[in-house]
Amino acid sequence: MDNKTIKEYLNRCSKCGGCQAVCPLYGETHSEPLVARGKLFLMKNYLDGNLDLSPKMMELMSLCLLCKACTVQCPNRIPVDELVLSIRREIAHHKGIPFVKKNVFQHLLQNNGRLTIAAKLAYLYQQSGLQWLMRKTNILGLLPGEIARKEKLLPRMAKIPFRAQVPKTLSSSKPRLRVGYYTGCLTNYVFAETGHAVLKVLKNHSLDVVIPEQWCCGLPALASGDEESAVLLARRNIEAFKKADVDIIITDCASCGSMLHEYGDLIGGRDARIFSQKVVDFSQLIGDVIDFQPGDKEVSGVATYHDPCHLCRGQGVVEAPRRLIKAVPGITFREMEESDRCCGAAGSFNLSHYHLANKIGHRKIRNVIESGAQLVITGCPSCIMQIRHQLELQEASVQVMHLAELLSKTY
Amino acid sequence: MLSTTVIKEIIKVVGKENVLTTKEELLCYAYDSTPRAFLPDLVARPCCTAQIQKIAKLANEHLFPLVPRGAGTGLSGGSLPVDGGVVVDLTRMNKILEIDEENLVAVVEPGVITFQIQEEVEKRGLFYPPDPASLKTSTIGGNVAECAGGPRALKYGVTRDYVLGLEVVTPDGEVITTGGKTVKSVTGYDLLRLYTGSEGTLGIITKIYLRLIPKPEAKKTMMVVYDKLDDAAQSVSRIIRGGIIPVTLEMMDDRTIRCVENYKQMGLPLDAEAILIIEVDGPQILLDSQAQEIAKLCQDCGAREIKIAETEEERESIWAARRSVSAAVVQIKPTKISEDISVPRMAIPRMVRRLKEIASRYNLELVIFGHAGDGNLHPNILCDQTDAEEMQRVEKAIGELFKAAVELGGTLSGEHGIGMMKAPYLKVETGEAGFEVMRRIKEALDPNNILNPGKIFRGDTNG
Structure with a gap:
């Protein structure tokens, strides 16, 4: 977005304050600098030369979940999340990217070998008893900040990354479609069970599946203002899936999915646009593109559904997941209040702003519990991590799982 | 500018985490929903009446302005710190203290969002009718201070008709309670009416007793299209004189209709001079006949087309036209x-x-x-x-x-308040003498002009 367009959007804000009603951060803090109206006014002041990119400004601009709730409700149709990304890019450009993030985006995420090693180290930490020792002795509690509590957010890593556990192609006898599976980093390194569930469901619908070598979608880099790294990663993924020659590209991660849809605009050009056009969410493929055929096994219980921001607002996928849940034999579906309100995960927001993310998560869990469901189904690994952590904090005996896992249980 | 001593004193009162002083944060309390903005010197976020009292005393001692603020959604500049000073952000005082179902009264803090009050009382079969357009964000304190209205005012009246009692911190830091849970009260001057709509210039409202009524059972909505604006006006008068008071009777002029239709193709007639959206509420059993009666009256007055919503979806689609006006016109x-x-x-x-x-x-x-x-x-x-x-x-x-x-026998402001935006025109309506009465009240209650200076009276010497 160029400066002229940005200025036009900022000028459009009538400061009606409608964003207050939907902003999860404002809902917990009632703090005007955290709501869209405040941020847009600050950006306007920055562009008018009335403000610098001060540490305070940088902090305030980091305090956005990019959940798009304000963007969707804005009567003047201001794409707030895109404007926040653009100021973050400006900050990254002038102030650089913090050392740790820079290393992650520019080295770790661009090198699958190193990323696998890092995941392995995390796995060893959890398996060796070191994690048990650290938690038991509360050594981490002696460290500054929230390290001890945040450490519990760290999910159990998969022993072997998902993609290393499965073949690169799975053929069906009479394939209806050739599906490219973009697994996302969390499914690959943490939630291998989600990956297996996706494959199980696909296998039961006569589909050929290809899982080419692939890289981080680039959203973490873009959200931190590092567009260059995001573009690099995007190009690699586009190339990889082009070679795989697939009809359709699916992902089980709402955040990755919304980013993959952006490739067309981010990079431009025919390949990028074709790539983005092919991307659908797992639930869309099973629910809309082909007809879901559940197995005969019953899964009993009351389930509710959490809309990931990047699925409902990011990709307009609302109805398909619900229809699929209802189609599972034995499941009673019950809608929760505010099902589309952000759970507070927002990429790594729950790590960088742990307390605030907890407040937002608390509200989500309250809504889950009030629905009376024993099972929360959702479509984003990052939401699963956050919701699981919040359920543990509140000692609620509710399970959370990916839609694919629920569907796979019927076979 | 506030001295460091004053800033330290305020921090002592509300705590460091509830005092904002960086330029970035101050800018976010410089505006409301008008196009204007003025930078405050400090934002204080008190949690209770006692803290506000202390801040008011400090303000009188050190002579700095206090500007009470709720959600900042006003349309007359009522919460703008035009002379700087301290913005008193009341959004932390956001508890519903009591819903008294027997006496039909809700007791609330000023920072509660109006919509939340409505949701809570409606769960109990009760009703708080005032519905300013901003009700999902605006606070009840701001609604009382500006005496907000809304579409339902036709049948149910405005905010002032529901304020039974107030706790107010006076400009010099005392606390008074006026009114309470009783429906009748004629003890001394009617301070309730004075403070309601006083736009933060006479006191800071810290507790509100709201009158509730039973929730109407059902509603019915219709859209009526007119070739001539005069026919629409004639209908309005005939309907009300005929003994039916609709809850809402909303009008859109020709230009608005075209804007909405351009923005969201919903099949509105582009050559009509006016559209009325009429809603009646009450016992289900009466609504059909009321709607028919209204339809007949409108027909008699020359209505070209009448659409009565039979389902919730149809009702929604009629209101969608009215609701998209704001978004449509800024195109x-x-x-x-x-x-x-x-x-x-x-x-x-x-x-x-x-x-x-x-x-x-x-x-x-x-x-x-x-x-x-x-x-x-x-x-x-x-x-x-x-x-x-x-x-x-x-x-x-x-x-x-x-x-x-x-x-034409009307008024400058039906429901937004005078604030700063209309202050230069106040005398057009009040005349010199009327203005002088108001100014003297302000001077008597707030001799140091601490509370929300520059509002209502600015444009005159004693602003």
Whole structure:
């Protein structure tokens, strides 16, 4: 977005304050600098030369979940999340990217070998008893900040990354479609069970599946203002899936999915646009593109559904997941209040702003519990991590799982 | 500018985490929903009446302005810190203290969002009717301070009709309670009415007793299209005189209709001069016959088309047209100056013609919609705040439209308040003597002019 367009959007804000009603951060803090109206006014002041990119400004601009709730409700149709990304890019450009993030985006995420090693180290930490020792002795509690509590957010890593556990192609006898599976980093390194569930469901619908070598979608880099790294990663993924020659590209991660849809605009050009056009969410493929055929096994219980921001607002996928849940034999579906309100995960927001993310998560869990469901189904690994952590904090005996896992249980 | 001593004192009162002083944060409390902004020196976020008392005492001792603020969604500049000073952000005082189902009273803190009160009381089969457009974000404290209205005012009245009692911190830091849970009260002057709509200039409201009523069982909505604006006005009068008071009677003028239709193709007639959206509520059993009766009256007055919503979806689609007005009109130009003059309802056609004449004389884009049932119109001028020359024309046009409203027996503001935006025009309506009475009340209660200076009276010597 160029400066002229940005200025036009900022000028459009009538400061009606409608964003207050939907902003999860404002809902917990009632703090005007955290709501869209405040941020847009600050950006306007920055562009008018009335403000610098001060540490305070940088902090305030980091305090956005990019959940798009304000963007969707804005009567003047201001794409707030895109404007926040653009100021973050400006900050990254002038102030650089913090050392740790820079290393992650520019080295770790661009090198699958190193990323696998890092995941392995995390796995060893959890398996060796070191994690048990650290938690038991509360050594981490002696460290500054929230390290001890945040450490519990760290999910159990998969022993072997998902993609290393499965073949690169799975053929069906009479394939209806050739599906490219973009697994996302969390499914690959943490939630291998989600990956297996996706494959199980696909296998039961006569589909050929290809899982080419692939890289981080680039959203973490873009959200931190590092567009260059995001573009690099995007190009690699586009190339990889082009070679795989697939009809359709699916992902089980709402955040990755919304980013993959952006490739067309981010990079431009025919390949990028074709790539983005092919991307659908797992639930869309099973629910809309082909007809879901559940197995005969019953899964009993009351389930509710959490809309990931990047699925409902990011990709307009609302109805398909619900229809699929209802189609599972034995499941009673019950809608929760505010099902589309952000759970507070927002990429790594729950790590960088742990307390605030907890407040937002608390509200989500309250809504889950009030629905009376024993099972929360959702479509984003990052939401699963956050919701699981919040359920543990509140000692609620509710399970959370990916839609694919629920569907796979019927076979 | 506040001295460091004063800042330290305020921090002592509300705690460091509830005091904002960086330029970035102050800028976010410099505005409301008008196009204006003024930087405060500090924002304090008190949690209780006692803290506000202490801040008011400090303000009198060190002579700095206090500007109470709720959600900052006002349309007259009521919460703008025009002389700097301390913005007192009341959003942390956001508890519903009690819903007394026996006495039909809700007791709330000022920072509660109005919509939340409505949701909570409606769960209990009760009803708090005032419904300003901003109700999902605006706070009840702000609603009381500005005496907010809304579409339902026609049948149910405005905020002041539901305020039974108030706890108020006076400008010198004392606390008074006026009214309470009783419906009747004539003890001394009617301070309730004085504080309601006082726009933060006479005291800071810290607790509110709200009158509740039983929730109406059902509602029915209809849309009526007119070739002639006068026929629409005639219908409004006939309906009310006929003994049926609708909950809402909303009007859109020709320009508004075209804007909405351009924005969201919903099949509105592009050649109509006016559309009325009429809603009745009450016992289910009465609504069908009331709707039929209204339809007949409208027909008699020359309505071209009448659509009665039979399902919830149809009802929604009628309201969707009205709700998309704000979004639709800013497609013309980005800045929306929303006025809220009120005239006796039969003067609406004359007022609309005057408004159109003024707009064309100053070459401005104008749309008119609003609450036809109570004569409260929202002429909205669409302009571009970055165009200085155009903004000057806007300013002149506004002066004229106020004059026209008063000449037709109306008022400058039906529900937004005077604030700073309309302060220069106040005397057009009150005259010198009326103005002087108000000014003396302000001077008597707030001799140091601590509370919300620059509002209502600015433009005169003692602003």
